[in-house]
Amino acid sequence: MKSSVITFPGSNCDRDMDVALSKFGFKNKMVWHDDNELPKSDLVVLPGGFSYGDYLRCGSMASKSKIMKSVINFARSGGLVMGICNGFQILVETGLVPGVLLRNRYLEFICKNVFIKPANKKNLYFKNIDKDILEFHIAHNEGNYFCTNDQLKEIEDNNQIAIYYCNNKGQIEEKFNPNGSIKNIAGIFNKEKNVLGMMPHPERMIDQCLSGEDGSLFFKNLINNIKNAS
Amino acid sequence: MLVDENIAIEHGLKSDEYKKICKLLKRTPNLTELGIFSAMWNEHCSYKSSRLHLKKLPTKGKKVIQGPGENAGVIDIEDGDAIVFKIESHNHPSFIEPYQGAATGVGGIMRDIFTMGARPIANLNSIHFGSTQHKKTRNLLRGVVHGIGGYGNCMGVPTIAGQTSFDSSYNGNILVNAMTLGLVKKNKIFYSKAAGLDKPVIYVGSKTGRDGIHGASMASASFDEKIEEKKPTVQVGDPFTEKLLLEACLELMEGDSIIAIQDMGAAGLTSSSIEMASKGNLGIEINLNKVPCRESKMTPYEIMLSESQERMLIVLEKGKEELAKKIFDKWNLDFSVIGKTTNSKNIELFFDNEQVAKIPVNTLVENSPMYDRKWKKTKLPKKNKFKKDIYNDLKIQDILKKILSNPNICSKEWIWQQYDHTVMGDTIQKPGGDSGVVRVHGTEKAVAASVDSSAIYCWAHPLTGGKQVVAESWRNLVSVGATPIAITNCLNFGSPENEENMGEFVECVQGIGEASKYLDFPVVSGNVSFYNQTKEVGIKPTPSIGGVGLIKDYKKMITMDFKENNNVVLIIGKTEGHMDQSLFARIILDEKNGPPPEVNLFNEKNNGKSLLSLIEKGLVKSAHDISLGGIIVALSKMCIRGNKGIKLNKTKNLINEIEYLFAEDQGRYIIEINKKDLNEVNKILDKNSVYHEELGVIIEKDMVINSKTKVSIDELKSYNTNWLSNYMSS
Numbered sequence: 001m002k003s004s005v006i007t008f009p010g011s012n013c014d015r016d017m018d019v020a021l022s023k024f025g026f027k028n029k030m031v032w033h034d035d036n037e038l039p040k041s042d043l044v045v046l047p048g049g050f051s052y053g054d055y056l057r058c059g060s061m062a063s064k065s066k067i068m069k070s071v072i073n074f075a076r077s078g079g080l081v082m083g084i085c086n087g088f089q090i091l092v093e094t095g096l097v098p099g100v101l102l103r104n105r106y107l108e109f110i111c112k113n114v115f116i117k118p119a120n121k122k123n124l125y126f127k128n129i130d131k132d133i134l135e136f137h138i139a140h141n142e143g144n145y146f147c148t149n150d151q152l153k154e155i156e157d158n159n160q161i162a163i164y165y166c167n168n169k170g171q172i173e174e175k176f177n178p179n180g181s182i183k184n185i186a187g188i189f190n191k192e193k194n195v196l197g198m199m200p201h202p203e204r205m206i207d208q209c210l211s212g213e214d215g216s217l218f219f220k221n222l223i224n225n226i227k228n229a230s
Numbered sequence: 231m232l233v234d235e236n237i238a239i240e241h242g243l244k245s246d247e248y249k250k251i252c253k254l255l256k257r258t259p260n261l262t263e264l265g266i267f268s269a270m271w272n273e274h275c276s277y278k279s280s281r282l283h284l285k286k287l288p289t290k291g292k293k294v295i296q297g298p299g300e301n302a303g304v305i306d307i308e309d310g311d312a313i314v315f316k317i318e319s320h321n322h323p324s325f326i327e328p329y330q331g332a333a334t335g336v337g338g339i340m341r342d343i344f345t346m347g348a349r350p351i352a353n354l355n356s357i358h359f360g361s362t363q364h365k366k367t368r369n370l371l372r373g374v375v376h377g378i379g380g381y382g383n384c385m386g387v388p389t390i391a392g393q394t395s396f397d398s399s400y401n402g403n404i405l406v407n408a409m410t411l412g413l414v415k416k417n418k419i420f421y422s423k424a425a426g427l428d429k430p431v432i433y434v435g436s437k438t439g440r441d442g443i444h445g446a447s448m449a450s451a452s453f454d455e456k457i458e459e460k461k462p463t464v465q466v467g468d469p470f471t472e473k474l475l476l477e478a479c480l481e482l483m484e485g486d487s488i489i490a491i492q493d494m495g496a497a498g499l500t501s502s503s504i505e506m507a508s509k510g511n512l513g514i515e516i517n518l519n520k521v522p523c524r525e526s527k528m529t530p531y532e533i534m535l536s537e538s539q540e541r542m543l544i545v546l547e548k549g550k551e552e553l554a555k556k557i558f559d560k561w562n563l564d565f566s567v568i569g570k571t572t573n574s575k576n577i578e579l580f581f582d583n584e585q586v587a588k589i590p591v592n593t594l595v596e597n598s599p600m601y602d603r604k605w606k607k608t609k610l611p612k613k614n615k616f617k618k619d620i621y622n623d624l625k626i627q628d629i630l631k632k633i634l635s636n637p638n639i640c641s642k643e644w645i646w647q648q649y650d651h652t653v654m655g656d657t658i659q660k661p662g663g664d665s666g667v668v669r670v671h672g673t674e675k676a677v678a679a680s681v682d683s684s685a686i687y688c689w690a691h692p693l694t695g696g697k698q699v700v701a702e703s704w705r706n707l708v709s710v711g712a713t714p715i716a717i718t719n720c721l722n723f724g725s726p727e728n729e730e731n732m733g734e735f736v737e738c739v740q741g742i743g744e745a746s747k748y749l750d751f752p753v754v755s756g757n758v759s760f761y762n763q764t765k766e767v768g769i770k771p772t773p774s775i776g777g778v779g780l781i782k783d784y785k786k787m788i789t790m791d792f793k794e795n796n797n798v799v800l801i802i803g804k805t806e807g808h809m810d811q812s813l814f815a816r817i818i819l820d821e822k823n824g825p826p827p828e829v830n831l832f833n834e835k836n837n838g839k840s841l842l843s844l845i846e847k848g849l850v851k852s853a854h855d856i857s858l859g860g861i862i863v864a865l866s867k868m869c870i871r872g873n874k875g876i877k878l879n880k881t882k883n884l885i886n887e888i889e890y891l892f893a894e895d896q897g898r899y900i901i902e903i904n905k906k907d908l909n910e911v912n913k914i915l916d917k918n919s920v921y922h923e924e925l926g927v928i929i930e931k932d933m934v935i936n937s938k939t940k941v942s943i944d945e946l947k948s949y950n951t952n953w954l955s956n957y958m959s960s
Contacts, residue, residue, distance in 0.1 A: 009562065010470050012386020016655040048653075050384040053470025109379050109648045139383070139650045201652075209658045209669075209784065 001026050001226050003043040006071065008033040008062045013048035013085065013203065020203035021045070024219035031067060038070040042226050043080045046071070046087030048139070048201060058101065058142045059089030068094060080124060080226065081195045085140050088187070088197035097188045097197045098155060099147035104140070105180030111139040113211055114178055116186050116200055117170050119161040123193040124225045125218075126162070133170045134214040136200035138178060138186075143199040145181035145188070152182065162187035162196055233264050241268035247599055254593040262531045262579065262587045267594065269444075269497035269535055270504060273760050276598040279726035280758040283739045288747040293715050294754055300421060301342040301493065303754025304414070305716045307780050311670060312416045313677055314348035317356070317409035317720040317776040319759035324406040327464040328373025332357075333381040334467040334539055335408045340385060341493040344476050345542065347420040347483045348412025351654060352668050353382045353389040355408050356681045356720070356774040360401030362637050362957060367396070370404050372958065378408070379648045384469035385476070388657050389649035390666025393681050393774075396637045399689075402764030407720040409681055409776040413670060420483060422492040424510030424545045424571055429489055431503070431514060431569040432551070434558050435475050435541035438499070439524035441466050442537025471540040471563070478561040479542065487550035494541040500534045502543040503569075504577055508595040513574035518581040522564040530579060530586045545571060603726050606733035608692050614810050614824045621888045626862075626939045629818055629892070633859050634866055634949035636817060637957070644955040658784055662871075664709035664855060665777075669784050676784035678712035680777050685770040687826035690811050692734045692771055696741020697829040701896060703777035704749050705855035708838040709899060711788040711845040712779030717746060719756040719775050724768020726760045734771035735760075742773060748831040749838075751777070788845055790854035792872030797851055797928045798905055799876060801861065803837050803898030804921040807889035813859045814892035833897040833921075840918040841899055847914075849907045856898040861925070862891040862935075864900050866946050869933055875943055877934040878926040887936070902928065 003026040007014045014030065021028040021043075029039050033051075038044065051062035062068070068090075075081040075096050083091035091097045104110055117133050118126040147155065155161060165184040167176045177184045179199075187198025205215030231237070238248035241264060251267050252258055259267060273279060289297035295312055296304035302316035320335025340350045357374055360367050371394075382389050387410070442465035482488060490510065492502040499521070507514040518530050524538070546554060551567060558565035572578070577594070579587040633639055646661035658676060659667035665680040682702045688695030700717065707714040719742060724731030746753055762769045781787050792799075809815050810824025844850050852872065856864045869875060881890050903911050915922045933941045 010384070010473055012384075012473065012653060016653065019655060049386060050470060050473070053384065053468065053473075055470065108376075109383055109650070111650050111652060112647055137652055139652060141383075204652045204655055206655070209787075210655065211652055 001042045001223055002040060003028045003045060004031045004039055004041040005045045005047055006031050006033060006067055008051035008065060010051045010053050011047050011049035013201065016203045017045050017047045020206050020215065020219055023206060025223050033062065033065040033067050035067050036070065038067065038074055041079065042230065043082065044071055044074060046083040046090050048085030048087060051086055051090065059086060059093040062090045063093035072096065075195050078192065078194050083197040084201055085199055088199055089142060091195065091197040096195045097190050098151050099145055099188060101142050102144040102146050103142050104144050109141040110178055114138050114200060115166050115168050116163040117166045117172065118163050120159060123189060124229060125196050125222060127225050129221045130217060131214065133166065133168065134218065135205065135212045136202055136214060137204040137211045138200050140199055143179045143181065145185040147182065155188065158191050160189045160191060161185055162189050163198060231261050233258055233261055238264060241265065242272055243268050247271060254597055255589065260587065262534060263589055265531050265535050266500050266587065266589060269500045270594045271598050275497050275501055277758055278599045279601050279603050279760060280735065281600050282602055283736055287739065287743045287753045289752050289754060291716065291750060291752040294752055295416065297754050298756060301345045303716065303718060304346065304419060305754060305778065306416065307670065307675065307677065310416050312414050312419065313778060314343050314346045314412040314414055315410065315718055315776065315778055316342050316755040317407055317681065317718045317774060318757045319720050319722060320406045320408065321404065321722065321759050321762055323464040324374055325404050328370050329377040329380065330464050330466050332374040332377030332406050334465045335406050336378050336381040337467045337469060337472050337539055338495050339408045339410045340387065340472065341495065343410045343412035344479055345420065345491050345493045346414065347418050348414035349480060350387045350410050350412045352411045352666060352679060353387050353408065354666060354679055354681045354776060355389065355392040356683055357392065358395045358397065358400050358405035358772060360396065360404065361398040362396050364401045368958060374406055375645050375648055381467055381469045383650040385473050386653050388651045388653050388668065389646065390651055390657055390668060391661050391680055392646065393683060394642050394645060395685065397685060397770060399770040403762045403769050405722050405762065405772060407774045409718065411677060411679055411778065418483065420488055420491050422490050422506050422509055424490045424506040424512050426489060427571055427573050429548060429571045430546045430551055430567045431516065431571065432544040432546050432554065433521055433541065433566045433568045434544060435563055436468065436471050436538055437522040437524040437564055438528065438533055438536045439538045440528065440532055440536060443532060443535045465537045465539050467539050474561040474563055475540050475542065478558050478563055481557050482554055487547050487554055488544055489547060490545040492543050494543060496537065498535060498537050504591055504594050506543065506545060507577060507591045513572035513576045513578065513591065514569060515572050515578045516569035518579055520566050520568040522566055530581045603732045604729050605736045606729040608733060608737060610691050611823055611825045614821055616809055618886050620819065621886060624818065624888065626935055627941055630862060630866065630941065631949045632817060633813055633863060634946065635953045636813065637953065639813065639859055639863060640953040641951045642954060643951065644958055658787060659710060659789060663790055664706040665712065667710055667781065667787055674783050676781040676787060678707050678710050678779045678781060680706035681774055682706060683772050683774040685772040686811055688734065688738055688773065689770040690824065690826045692737035693741045694826050694829060696738035696773060697745040698826060698896060699773055699775045700742050700745035700749065700751060701829050701834045702857055703775040704751055704834060704838055705899065707777050707779035708841055709788065709853045709855045711786050712781045713842060714749065714751050714777055714779040716752050716754045717775050717777045719753055719773055721756065721758045722762050722769065722772040722774065723760055724763040728768065731768045738771050738773050745829065745831060749835055786845060788850055788853045790852055790868050790871055792868045792874035792902055792928050793851045795928050795930060796905060797902045798908055799925045799928060800901050800903060800922050801898060801925045802841060802901060802915065802920055802922050803833060804895065805861065805883060805890055805893055805898065806895050807885040807893045808895045809889055809893055812892060812894040827894050827896050829896050836918060837897050837899065837920055840915060840920045841901065844911060844914060849903055849911050850901050851904065852902040854900050856900060858894065860892040860894055865933065866950065868900065869943050870947050870950060873943060875929045875932040876926045877929050879924055882923065900925065
């Protein structure tokens with residue numbers, strides 16, 4: 001399976017994502033933001049970091065960079081696009097997924113492990129995943145997901161919520177919400193579920209000696225799902 | 231403007247220093263030249279009060295590739311890999327403007343590291359604030375933490391460890407020391423020594439603005455009530471540009487275009503160009519019209535003294551300009567050929583086709599002033615005689631509550647949660663442990679780093695305090711299973727013109743030297759920050775020691791959390807009951823006098839090496855060094871982190887129970903071992919003549935101290951965990 005990770009000026013989780021994808025069997029290519037063409041890919045990842053220094057608004061300038069035209073076309077034609085952290089912020093700026101990401105509730109950067117729960121497994125990202133509750137890692141300043149009431153209704157009606165923040169028992173409550181996100185939302189799909197934006201970093205959870213191994217589970221499952229679907 | 235002695239004094243020079251300049255030049259300098267002299271001759275750049283004493287530090291060792299004198303020190307970690315590291319202060323700017331001051335401190339130290347060709351892999355910091363009751367402390371702490379995070383997080387370099395303390399001596403003068411480790415191949419290290427004639431001198435990075443002019447001079451003066459007016463001397467950081475600069479420099483460094491490279495830190499273009507020329511024994515010629523400027527009508531004086539951030543100076547091989555420019559264009563960074571190397575041994579500046587400065591390089595460097603300042607020795611204070619009956623009314627649980635929630639002991643999670651400590655995917659020991667540990671990417675090795683200081687001990691007796699900090703750094707590395715290799719030091723002191731402060735400096739340096747020599751733990755880089763004082767009052771002497779060690783197989787790394795019920799807990803090192811200057815004496819007994827605990831370097835080395843051999847044999851399940859607060863605080867932290875309890879044995883020691891639990895004797899560790907390994911461990915420790923005793927056994931959920939005292943782990947957690955976040959939100 002082929003994957004592409006886009007490097008924007010200021011991306012800083014691009015290498016980590018490359019390491020993770022390669023570890024679980026993807027043939028990964030790094031793609032420069034100023035390129036026009038996307039290599040042939042089964043998965044495109046917009047990595048975390050501070051693209052364009054997060055100036056103006058997180059993700060806004062990156063969403064207009066050259067390569068994004070190809071990424072948007074790829075997504076519109078059904079290709080799998082995953083945006084992690086800053087990548088999620090870029091995705092909302094492109095409009096591929098709905099909503100916005102505000103500054104965290106307490107106006108502070110947060111770096112810690114969190115528990116998340118997939119809303120359902122009817123998508124290529126979480127289908128067949130062996131656990132109902134996963135321990136992922138977050139590291140962000142602007143992860144406070146927000147949308148209008150109308151948007152929220154639409155998102156819920158279309159099952160677009162991908163993952164919620166919860167505790168280790170899977171309870172989705174305000175006190176387990178690290179950043180103030182509406183409805184504890186940690187990740188969102190587009191309507192077709194081929195585009196996923198999420199704040200947590202599965203690529204930081206790929207070894208027992210790091211923060212944990214639920215990221216390994218996620219990537220192993222993802223590559224299997226892509227193989228089985230193709 | 232004509233230059234005279236008054237203008238020189240306004241530039242922070244002394245009258246006789248000005249006279250020396252005129253004598254060296256055989257004429258009166260012009261304003262630009264005076265500015266250059268004042269920048270090169272201030273304390274921050276010239277080390278004029280400290281050089282004499284720093285020379286005595288041990289700087290060599292089998293593993294040392296580069297000692298002090300370069301942008302950073304370099305040590306060998308085998309297999310062709312090397313670690314570049316250094317710690318640096320950014321105290322004065324951080325007090326005036328905490329966010330930018332701290333941010334640019336972090337930016338500056340990272341630049342020092344990647345200037346040498348190393349990719350930064352870990353950041354650490356040592357930050358010190360005034361009393362928690364002081365009205366400025368909250369805002370300063372918040373600003374500094376946001377600044378450190380703001381810069382480091384954006385750069386994508388994990389902040390893996392640090393130290394925070396509060397003491398009223400920092401009320402008017404906080405300390406912000408930032409440390410970075412970088413990874414480089416041994417044969418791809420870059421230095422700042424220029425070589426060859428007629429080589430192009432290149433300016434890359436951000437444009438030059440009017441920010442930070444005289445920053446280094448400001449850092450060489452004491453504060454008074456007008457300090458807020460100095461805000462414009464604080465530099466403004468842009469971590470995004472630095473991230474681009476990092477990637478562009480490392481890309482250029484893959485080839486062989488660079489002869490020498492130097493970042494523009496303190497005193498900007500002035501010190502970077504002069505240092506490169508001086509090391510290469512060359513001259514340098516710069517056309518200041520070629521320097522990319524952010525603002526219009528900048529004068530030569532301003533261009534030379536600006537401390538705008540994220541800039542580098544490179545001496546390139548001839549003919550490589552196009553290739554280099556392409557890389558910097560790709561990363562959207564300014565690139566300009568601003569001059570060339572010459573054989574004149576002068577620094578010559580041109581502006582609008584006129585020569586605006588011409589100074590022999592050696593007058594700025596070798597002929598810079600060096601002072602043998604007067605200093606006063608600190609006598610070892612008399613020991614207090616604590617009467618045992620004062621302990622009778624004290625309940626251990628109450629004391630424990632008070633000490634665990636003390637600002638200097640409590641959990642600093644509120645701080646480090648705001649630092650990205652997991653980016654780069656190699657952090658295997660996060661902040662809160664004895665050392666931060668990162669894997670050497672793609673290998674079985676890991677590097678451990680810790681930063682320590684003990685201002686109270688150094689204040690009570692600088693010589694002992696100096697030794698103690700080095701020993702503590704050593705212990706923190708040993709505790710995670712790392713073999714200590716070398717240190718970097720950031721020496722924060724009051725005014726060198728005050729005999730007492732100067733004495734503190736001299737004796738701390740002596741202590742640091744003795745310990746690092748004995749422990750074979752040489753000093754490879756560092757920085758001195760004097761004038762940390764407001765009006766006449768200096769801070770407590772605060773040398774920060776950044777230690778680095780190697781773990782050959784990262785799977786053997788040790789953490790401090792208790793692991794398993796029924797495992798045996800041992801203490802290594804003897805408890806004599808030293809109470810003076812302990813947290814207990816100061817907080818509970820309100821006794822601020824007395825000597826710090828003695829440092830026995832033989833025991834430090836022997837105990838540490840013996841523990842390392844136990845770890846190497848896989849016999850140790852968890853380990854933690856005993857420092858502030860004594861045995862009971864160390865145990866509490868191991869319990870809290872492992873969510874396990876301990877049942878303490880009745881002590882066979884003849885000293886009072888309270889003294890046993892709270893004394894701060896040095897050279898001690900607590901370790902957890904499996905019962906089946908007890909004989910083997912005892913044998914090894916006995917063979918090495920290491921004092922050890924059984925402290926207790928691990929149990930579920932409670933700390934059982936004696937037949938009357940039992941504290942649940944949840945209680946310990948509640949004492950320790952929430953203090954800081956409550957304080958910050960109150």
